[in-house]
Amino acid sequence: MLxxxxxxxxxxxxxxxxxxxxPVGSKALTERHNLGVSPATVRNxxxxxxxxxxxxxxxxxxxxxxxxxxxxLFVDKLAGVKPMSGPERRAIQNFxxxxxxxxxxxxxxxxxxxxxxRQVAVVQYPSLTRSTVRHVELLALAPARLMLVLxxxxxxxxxxMVDCPAPFxxxxxxxxxxxxxxxxxxxxxxxxxxLVEDLPDAFDVEDxxxxxxxxxxxxxxxxxxxxxxLVIGGTxxxxxxxxDFPLTIRPVLEALEEHVVLLKLLxxxxxxxxxxxxxxxxxxxxxxxxxxxxxxxxxGGEAVAKLGVVGPTRMDYPGTMGAVRAVxxxxxxxxxxx
Amino acid sequence: MLxxxxxxxxxxxxxxxxxxxxPVGSKALTERHNLGVSPATVRNxxxxxxxxxxxxxxxxxxxxxxxxxxxxLFVDKLAGVKPMSGPERRAIQNFxxxxxxxxxxxxxxxxxxxxxxRQVAVVQYPSLTRSTVRHVELLALAPARLMLVLxxxxxxxxxxMVDCPAPFxxxxxxxxxxxxxxxxxxxxxxxxxxLVEDLPDAFDVEDxxxxxxxxxxxxxxxxxxxxxxLVIGGTxxxxxxxxDFPLTIRPVLEALEEHVVLLKLLxxxxxxxxxxxxxxxxxxxxxxxxxxxxxxxxxGGEAVAKLGVVGPTRMDYPGTMGAVRAVxxxxxxxxxxx
DNA sequence: ACCTGGCACTCTGTCCGTCCGAGTGCCAGC
DNA sequence: GCTGGCACTCGGACGGACAGAGTGCCAGGT
Numbered sequence: 001m002l003x004x005x006x007x008x009x010x011x012x013x014x015x016x017x018x019x020x021x022x023p024v025g026s027k028a029l030t031e032r033h034n035l036g037v038s039p040a041t042v043r044n045x046x047x048x049x050x051x052x053x054x055x056x057x058x059x060x061x062x063x064x065x066x067x068x069x070x071x072x073l074f075v076d077k078l079a080g081v082k083p084m085s086g087p088e089r090r091a092i093q094n095f096x097x098x099x100x101x102x103x104x105x106x107x108x109x110x111x112x113x114x115x116x117x118r119q120v121a122v123v124q125y126p127s128l129t130r131s132t133v134r135h136v137e138l139l140a141l142a143p144a145r146l147m148l149v150l151x152x153x154x155x156x157x158x159x160x161m162v163d164c165p166a167p168f169x170x171x172x173x174x175x176x177x178x179x180x181x182x183x184x185x186x187x188x189x190x191x192x193x194x195l196v197e198d199l200p201d202a203f204d205v206e207d208x209x210x211x212x213x214x215x216x217x218x219x220x221x222x223x224x225x226x227x228x229x230l231v232i233g234g235t236x237x238x239x240x241x242x243x244d245f246p247l248t249i250r251p252v253l254e255a256l257e258e259h260v261v262l263l264k265l266l267x268x269x270x271x272x273x274x275x276x277x278x279x280x281x282x283x284x285x286x287x288x289x290x291x292x293x294x295x296x297x298x299x300g301g302e303a304v305a306k307l308g309v310v311g312p313t314r315m316d317y318p319g320t321m322g323a324v325r326a327v328x329x330x331x332x333x334x335x336x337x338x
Numbered sequence: 339m340l341x342x343x344x345x346x347x348x349x350x351x352x353x354x355x356x357x358x359x360x361p362v363g364s365k366a367l368t369e370r371h372n373l374g375v376s377p378a379t380v381r382n383x384x385x386x387x388x389x390x391x392x393x394x395x396x397x398x399x400x401x402x403x404x405x406x407x408x409x410x411l412f413v414d415k416l417a418g419v420k421p422m423s424g425p426e427r428r429a430i431q432n433f434x435x436x437x438x439x440x441x442x443x444x445x446x447x448x449x450x451x452x453x454x455x456r457q458v459a460v461v462q463y464p465s466l467t468r469s470t471v472r473h474v475e476l477l478a479l480a481p482a483r484l485m486l487v488l489x490x491x492x493x494x495x496x497x498x499m500v501d502c503p504a505p506f507x508x509x510x511x512x513x514x515x516x517x518x519x520x521x522x523x524x525x526x527x528x529x530x531x532x533l534v535e536d537l538p539d540a541f542d543v544e545d546x547x548x549x550x551x552x553x554x555x556x557x558x559x560x561x562x563x564x565x566x567x568l569v570i571g572g573t574x575x576x577x578x579x580x581x582d583f584p585l586t587i588r589p590v591l592e593a594l595e596e597h598v599v600l601l602k603l604l605x606x607x608x609x610x611x612x613x614x615x616x617x618x619x620x621x622x623x624x625x626x627x628x629x630x631x632x633x634x635x636x637x638g639g640e641a642v643a644k645l646g647v648v649g650p651t652r653m654d655y656p657g658t659m660g661a662v663r664a665v666x667x668x669x670x671x672x673x674x675x676x
Numbered sequence: 677a678c679c680t681g682g683c684a685c686t687c688t689g690t691c692c693g694t695c696c697g698a699g700t701g702c703c704a705g706c
Numbered sequence: 707g708c709t710g711g712c713a714c715t716c717g718g719a720c721g722g723a724c725a726g727a728g729t730g731c732c733a734g735g736t
Contacts, residue, residue: 137485140477147475147477147487149497159497233595235591235594235595236588236589236591236595238591239587239591249577250577251574253573253574253576253577254574256573257571257573257574
């Protein structure tokens with residue numbers, strides 16, 4: 001196991017490298033951090049850290065830079081999450097409070113995250129599958145043609161046409177509407193299939209066909225996950241990426257356009273708590289030189305979607321994690337209120 | 339006025355520069371294009387072209403590169419629009435034909451444009467203001483609460499709640515629905531206000547309040563232009579921009595995120611025919627080193643929105659214009675069919 | 677056992693001088 | 707009005723010298 005001081009050396013290396021973007025040597029380290037030992041000692045520690053694969057030197061006789069493994073250790077053991085300052089928190093809240101609807105909330109969130117972290121921000125629209133039903137409306141367009149409108153707790157509205165196998169009376173319609181709402185309102189989407197299972201039994205035989213049709217349309221709407229939209233912002237921050245431009249930035253831009261890839265990435269991240277994927281830990285090759293910090297957010301304690309940032313592995317992890325967590329928290333509040 | 343040969347020299351310079359991305363000199367010109375004159379003559383012509391501001395030399399004793407003014411002349415007088423080849427046309431059609439709904443059409447269009455031109459593609463969602471009404475549906479949610487659903491010819495669906503000042507009978511509702519549809523179905527949004535003006539007069543006094551409320555909600559929906567969404571793709575192509583990276587690319591990425599700016603830009607472009615804005619002709623500063631090629635597209639002959647590409651001023655204008663025009667044409671067809 | 681100072685070594689980045697080639701402008705001649 | 711020739715100017719490439727940073731290792735001190 002690494003001694004306490006070696007861990008401190010690693011921490012110092014990560015911090016300096018993130019700040020200066022240049023390989024850091026033993027002398028500079030002892031000058032900027034009071035480790036209480038001489039450069040020579042630090043050199044020995046660095047050699048050990050290099051043996052273990054936590055740091056590497058780009059060329060002989062250059063300083064060291066952290067490896068993905070080094071960042072991993074830093075994030076897991078050496079760095080906490082830097083909480084936002086009071087003014088920052090207020091600014092976040094003010095900015096998000098101005099939102100007028102769901103689209104606006106998402107748009108503002110993306111901007112905010114990008115600005116706070118000075119990196120690329122990714123926000124997933126609240127997904128249907130995990131949210132809850134606020135209201136179901138059922139309307140007769142014609143004797144045998146209904147319109148089903150579903151309103152979610154996050155403010156999304158989905159609509160479907162339903163062609164009934166048989167004409168459906170006004171009384172039956174009102175009945176179904178009332179029963180539906182009392183059964184599913186406030187429930188999670190995932191629970192709905194179970195809850196409505198027995199509903200047709202309460203109706204006359206001639207109406208059951210229609211009721212079943214309506215219900216299956218409703219279930220279809222619920223699972224329609226292809227609506228998983230994603231909004232991205234702050235791509236201009238990619239220009240601060242590193243020195244060797246086109247090569248680094250291109251695959252990242254490509255990855256960002258592949259929403260499917262990003263959704264998968266976010267999906268793989270842990271459901272609760274914050275997830276940090278560093279460099280090669282990202283399955284997608286184009287993002288091998290980036291780190292992704294993501295976290296779920298939602299209206300209650302329940303996460304309904306994810307948001308996060310994509311940046312160079314050389315990023316300020318504590319600060320980024322703090323910003324991501326804070327934003328997720330406030331977005332959750334906003335969604336709960338509306 | 340410039341002689342015919344000088345124009346040819348300019349054309350040759352533009353073509354070579356676009357191809358090689360390097361300043362082009364007199365000797366290279368005579369070798370690659372058979373102008374029938376010697377380098378010395380070309381030099382004189384180039385000096386004249388430089389005096390007129392069509393070309394410039396980055397440094398003394400380097401070749402010449404076209405200025406914005408030079409490209410302008412090239413586009414206006416010297417180059418046509420390069421039509422797509424047969425296979426290309428078929429590929430476009432195949433690719434777009436696979437689309438399942440409006441979102442998909444737009445998404446595919448963006449990808450397609452970006453691939454064809456190897457530049458950044460911008461597609462505006464069919465805007466409400468210029469499209470036509472396919473159908474208006476009016477539903478009673480409660481005695482004094484209606485839902486208004488508007489379906490456009492481009493497949494968009496908009497919905498609004500309407501709180502009536504007074505209860506509204508089923509018969510009146512059916513009447514209003516029928517009258518509304520016969521009045522506005524198939525009409526352009528911009529004509530609707532005029533068309534529905536006299537509609538309340540046909541109803542009983544007690545219903546007029548509600549009818550007016552419904553109509554004003556409808557008109558609100560029509561003018562709600564903030565829905566002007568924009569989709570962007572192919573940003574990875576920015577990496578092929580030029581040599582001096584971060585500085586050139588950053589403002590462009592920033593501009594691309596400012597959808598408002600882009601919408602304005604597209605809006606300013608001429609309504610009919612293709613518009614090419616070169617370099618400083620773009621009002622927005624961040625796009626001063628880019629050219630924007632845009633064109634309207636729509637379901638009939640009528641343009642309902644715009645699409646285009648953003649690329650370096652040093653772009654293949656004939657090819658780009660050809661691709662943009664072809665894509666716009668096919669998207670129009672698809673929209674008309676659906 | 678561990679830290680430290682010293683020393684030799686190895687790179688990289690930079691500066692500078694040189695050189696070559698491409699390109700130009702101009703001029704005299706056809 | 708075109709052409710060939712000529713002198714001139716730069717920018718980019720090449721190469722050597724140099725300084726600086728950083729390393730590894732070792733012998734000595736606590």
